[in-house]
Amino acid sequence: MEHERTVRQSQGIGTWHELREAFLLNLKAAWGRAYVRIVAQNRELSWVFFDVVLPLLAVAAYVFIYKALKAPEEYLGYVVLGGTMTSYWLNVLWSMASQFWWEKERGLLETFLVAPMSRVAILLGMAVGGIYSTTLRACATFFLGILLFHVKISFQWPFQVILVFLLTMFSLYGLGMIGASLFLLFGREAWNLLNLLQEPVYLLSGFYFPVKNLGFWIAFISSLIPATLGLDAARQLLFPQGRSGFLPVTVEESLLLFLGILFNFLAFKALHWMEIRGKKEGRLTLRWQ
Amino acid sequence: MVRMSLRQGLRTLYWAFWVGWQIESNWASPFAFAVFSLVKPLSSTLLVVVMYLIVSGGKTSSPLFSYIYLGNAFFVYVMGILMGMGEVVFHERERFQTIKSLCITPLSLFTYLLGRGIVKLLTCSISVAITLLFGVWFLHLQIGFSEAQWGWLWIVFPAGLLGIGAIGVILAGFSFLMAQHSFFYIGESISGSLYFLCGVLYPLTTLPEWLRKISYLLPVTYWLEAMRRLMLKSSVASGVESYSLPFLVLVVVLSSFLALALSYFLFSWLNWLARKKGVIDLTTAY
Numbered sequence: 382m383e384h385e386r387t388v389r390q391s392q393g394i395g396t397w398h399e400l401r402e403a404f405l406l407n408l409k410a411a412w413g414r415a416y417v418r419i420v421a422q423n424r425e426l427s428w429v430f431f432d433v434v435l436p437l438l439a440v441a442a443y444v445f446i447y448k449a450l451k452a453p454e455e456y457l458g459y460v461v462l463g464g465t466m467t468s469y470w471l472n473v474l475w476s477m478a479s480q481f482w483w484e485k486e487r488g489l490l491e492t493f494l495v496a497p498m499s500r501v502a503i504l505l506g507m508a509v510g511g512i513y514s515t516t517l518r519a520c521a522t523f524f525l526g527i528l529l530f531h532v533k534i535s536f537q538w539p540f541q542v543i544l545v546f547l548l549t550m551f552s553l554y555g556l557g558m559i560g561a562s563l564f565l566l567f568g569r570e571a572w573n574l575l576n577l578l579q580e581p582v583y584l585l586s587g588f589y590f591p592v593k594n595l596g597f598w599i600a601f602i603s604s605l606i607p608a609t610l611g612l613d614a615a616r617q618l619l620f621p622q623g624r625s626g627f628l629p630v631t632v633e634e635s636l637l638l639f640l641g642i643l644f645n646f647l648a649f650k651a652l653h654w655m656e657i658r659g660k661k662e663g664r665l666t667l668r669w670q
Numbered sequence: 671m672v673r674m675s676l677r678q679g680l681r682t683l684y685w686a687f688w689v690g691w692q693i694e695s696n697w698a699s700p701f702a703f704a705v706f707s708l709v710k711p712l713s714s715t716l717l718v719v720v721m722y723l724i725v726s727g728g729k730t731s732s733p734l735f736s737y738i739y740l741g742n743a744f745f746v747y748v749m750g751i752l753m754g755m756g757e758v759v760f761h762e763r764e765r766f767q768t769i770k771s772l773c774i775t776p777l778s779l780f781t782y783l784l785g786r787g788i789v790k791l792l793t794c795s796i797s798v799a800i801t802l803l804f805g806v807w808f809l810h811l812q813i814g815f816s817e818a819q820w821g822w823l824w825i826v827f828p829a830g831l832l833g834i835g836a837i838g839v840i841l842a843g844f845s846f847l848m849a850q851h852s853f854f855y856i857g858e859s860i861s862g863s864l865y866f867l868c869g870v871l872y873p874l875t876t877l878p879e880w881l882r883k884i885s886y887l888l889p890v891t892y893w894l895e896a897m898r899r900l901m902l903k904s905s906v907a908s909g910v911e912s913y914s915l916p917f918l919v920l921v922v923v924l925s926s927f928l929a930l931a932l933s934y935f936l937f938s939w940l941n942w943l944a945r946k947k948g949v950i951d952l953t954t955a956y
Contacts, residue, residue, distance in 0.1 A: 438862035
């Protein structure tokens with residue numbers, strides 16, 4: 382019996398019990414990472430306040446610039462939508478992609494690496510928790526923005542809007558997971574790189590304007606960032622009068638699904654590869670470099 | 671606060687500048703640093719430019735475009751110096767954990783912070799220069815100077831920067847008593863509010879009347895208006911166009927010196943309070 386178990390283990394075949402134990406362990410690990418984002422982030426009420434108000438300040442500035450330029454009404458809606466998406470993008474950058482780097486800076490990465498759960502479970506928990514807590518704030522920002530700036534949105538296709546949202550989150554957080562792997566190897570340049578990935582992405586992804594205005598090829602390349610396609614599809618669904626679409630909504634949904642599958646697959650591969658490389662080069666525990 | 675001779679003060683300033691410059695620049699090769707210095711300010715500017723071009727149909731010769739462009743360019747100083755000086759405390763306390771070492775040296779933390787602030791000023795100046803050159807070369811930004819205006823420019827430009835730096839020092843003082851997250855939230859709220867209220871991207875006449883009253887209380891509003899009057903060939907009904915240039919300069923200079931005096935005493939008190947509470951080297955990690 383013991384010999385059979387050893388043979389099975391050496392061939393990578395676990396018993397049903399072992400597989401179940403591993404699954405439960407990773408589920409608990411994912412829940413542990415999600416718990417911080419679901420529960421703890423809402424304990425400090427000032428954070429909730431700032432997470433809602435700060436995007437609104439940027440939204441307000443861009444709304445008024447469009448008002449000064451006497452832009453069509455739907456552009457105010459584009460700004461509100463873009464401001465909502467910045468919450469997700471910043472969450473992907475600062476709470477997802479750079480999470481392992483933060484842990485490395487605090488000297489806690491070793492604890493994560495020696496723990497018996499899968500690193501993928503940690504990332505999944507971070508993604509789920511991040512989506513939940515950011516959605517609470519983003520919804521508040523979105524609806525406050527609509528009310529404050531008298532934006533008219535269309536509710537003709539609510540289920541399709543939800544589908545676009547889910548596909549965008551699936552692919553966006555997959556990209557964040559790839560970032561988490563890459564940042565394992567970075568030193569001090571990570572901070573500057575994170576700062577660099579804000580405004581250029583707002584510009585190239587058309588956060589505050591229809592991305593088709595950047596030209597086909599720039600918009601096409603920018604579509605590698607899921608926020609581009611997600612925002613474009615959402616604009617077409619919520620503000621159909623604007624005729625602002627880069628690609629048809631169904632095409633964008635398909636591309637988002639493809640990107641999501643691709644990014645999540647690459648994230649799993651990249652995490653393993655980066656960890657091995659980091660261990661070989663001795664960079665996993667280097668702080669302040 | 672430690673009493674220092676002028677020579678000690680200048681030495682502190684110099685070495686603080688050197689440390690700050692190393693931190694800002696040696697994380698990458700010179701080429702990568704140059705690319706970073708180019709891409710970041712330009713993308714922020716191009717975002718606003720693209721928004722303008724889409725709606726206006728490409729009219730960069732309009733006075734409103736120059737108004738928006740210049741305001742956005744110079745606001746880099748506000749965001750960079752305000753947030754940057756508070757970030758110094760955060761980096762020293764939490765990331766590099768050297769604040770205790772700084773506190774036991776015979777230097778003045780206030781002077782040290784000013785030295786680090788000069789680095790922020792330099793990096794922001796590079797960004798502003800790149801932005802303005804880009805505007806002039808590629809977007810036909812209408813900038814013009816006359817002999818008479820240079821004199822005013824030499825007064826109002828550094829005075830405005832001094833005032834912004836003073837607010838940055840006050841923020842840095844408060845950051846001694848804040849957790850990491852709280853500082854970033856408050857710092858971004860202040861710079862975001864100034865971005866929204868000071869006529870950076872649009873004339874103040876676009877804002878509702880009740881918001882405009884707040885804008886008139888903010889010195890940055892007058893600083894930006896003065897810079898536009900001194901540098902642009904054209905003008906726009908901005909909401910403060912009725913104020914004369916000497917009045918704008920006076921407001922900026924007076925408010926800056928007041929802010930500087932307040933920053934020195936407030937920073938000293940907050941520093942003392944942080945030591946008294948035993949939180950000067952507290953790491954919060956959240």
